[in-house]
Amino acid sequence: MTYANFLQILLGLPITIALTGVAFLVGAILGFPLMLARQSKIRVVRILTLALITLIRAIPPIVWLFIVFFGVGVAAVQMSPFVSAAIVFGIIATVNMAEIYRGGMISIHEGQWEAARALNLGHRHTFTDIIIPQMFRVSLPSAATYAIGLLKDSSIASTIGVIDLAYRGSMVSQMTFKGLEVFAVVGVLYILISLPIAWLSRMADYRLQTRVAR
Structure with missing residues (x-):
């Protein structure tokens, strides 16, 4: 493979990073209120949220891509392949991050709530100063693992014309x-993108543990 071919593949790298970053950011933000709805004391809200999460997770991402791009994008609102993919992966990331946050929330021992009540802390201060920091620390490794998985899953966006690494690799x-040679290079590039995510996760986890230990 020539240097020019390698550069052609490399042109898809910013699109892959952008798609993964946008989708994960949407999921990290919207996943939190969805987790709160999943944990709501109102039974109807819990059931509807669980049904929504189950529905979105039950359908493969590639099917959602086709529904949004070829269905909604044609019949209702015209969207570019990148926007369609960002919406789909953002929605999928939202429900997955909600479940990751929920896992972090339920891992916190009941004694934390009891200690906060004993100190006469209000519900808001208990939640923001005690529960949420611990929840995010517990959720961080799973969130980083999901981010790497999302990076790999984003390659299927090439099926609707997103010019990412997978699309460029197929073209070359x-x-x-x-x-074999071309997709070996594409695979190595995906690995190289994944490594900083894993490293940042470990650094963030180390910093959070150090802060908690003080």
Whole structure:
């Protein structure tokens, strides 16, 4: 494979990073209120939220891509492939992050709530100063693992025309007839993107543990 071919593949790198970053950011933000709804004391809200999460997670991402891009994008609101993919992966990330947050929330011992009540802390201060920091620390490794998985899953966006690493790799492979060589390079690039995510996760977890230990 020539240097020019490598540069052609590399042009898809910013799109892959952008798609993964946007989707994960949407999920990290919207996943929190969805988790609160999932934990609501109102039974109807809990049931509806659980049904929504189950529905979104039950359907493969590629099917959602086709529904949004070829269905909604054609019949209702015209959207570019990138916007369609960002919406789909953002929604999927939201429900997955909600479950990750919920896992972090239920892992906190009941004694934390009891200690806060004994200190006469209000519900808001208990939640924001004690519960949420611990929840995020517990959720961080799972969130980082999901971010890496999301990075890999984003490659299927190439099926609707998002010009990411997978799309560029397929294009160069068809031009050069060197599929193994080309997709080996694409695979290495995905690994190289994943490594900083894992490293940042470990650093953030270390900092949070150090802060808690003080």
